[in-house]
Amino acid sequence: MNNNSRIIRSTTVLAVRKDNKAVMAADGQVSLGDTIMKHNATKVRYMYKDRVIVGFAGAAADAFNLFERLEAKLETFNGNLTRAAVDLAQDWRTDKILRRLEALLLTMDQDHTLIISGTGDIIEPDEEVAAIGSGGPYALSAGRALLEHSSLVAKDIARESMLIAASICIYTNDKINILELKQKD
Numbered sequence: 001m002n003n004n005s006r007i008i009r010s011t012t013v014l015a016v017r018k019d020n021k022a023v024m025a026a027d028g029q030v031s032l033g034d035t036i037m038k039h040n041a042t043k044v045r046y047m048y049k050d051r052v053i054v055g056f057a058g059a060a061a062d063a064f065n066l067f068e069r070l071e072a073k074l075e076t077f078n079g080n081l082t083r084a085a086v087d088l089a090q091d092w093r094t095d096k097i098l099r100r101l102e103a104l105l106l107t108m109d110q111d112h113t114l115i116i117s118g119t120g121d122i123i124e125p126d127e128e129v130a131a132i133g134s135g136g137p138y139a140l141s142a143g144r145a146l147l148e149h150s151s152l153v154a155k156d157i158a159r160e161s162m163l164i165a166a167s168i169c170i171y172t173n174d175k176i177n178i179l180e181l182k183q184k185d
Helices: 060-076 081-094 136-149 154-168
Strands: 012-018 021-026 030-032 035-038 044-047 052-058 103-108 113-116 129-133 177-180
Touching: 012 052, 012 103, 012 136, 012 154, 021 044, 021 052, 021 103, 021 154, 044 060, 044 177, 052 060, 052 129, 060 081, 060 103, 081 103, 081 113, 103 129, 113 129, 129 136, 136 154, 154 177
Parallel strands: none
Antiparallel strands: 012 021, 012 129, 021 177, 030 035, 044 052, 052 103, 103 113
16 A cells, blocks of 8 residues: 555544635544544644634644645745645655655635645535545535535534544544634625
8 A cells, every 4th residue: 555545544624614604623633543642632723814724634743844835835825725735736746755744634715625635636625515534524424414404604514513523433532623714804
């Protein structure tokens, strides 16, 4: 199995858009193998004047390296998330050292939600919900259902979806951190 086909475990990060609101949520569990090492880790953060939210799944040290690089790209491209993501993905794919990083990034601004991988992929999901990490499929399924069949606001959809994922995925807990982008003026 090569590095790019590994299942990235030990987290769940979810992005939800509804009614011009954009939120991202992540659990707080840090696992090392089958041992829980920490319960309240922060896996999502604001970037570029609080206009971008980024979350990670995978190795923490690798993710922090990618956070720094993405933040620099956002500065270079004046907060243009799409251009910053493309430039980061190109570097990630072609640089010998970066190629070894084991992480995925989920990013969002007011207009775009992007998943960035080390294979050079930048995916903009068709739906208003996206997720990464071992609990991602569970949170994504719950988020899609709640978005379609409930009157919950984006933040509550994110919270409930994460709680569902935490009840299924052993690498996800219910210590949820949720960030919301401020609406455009």
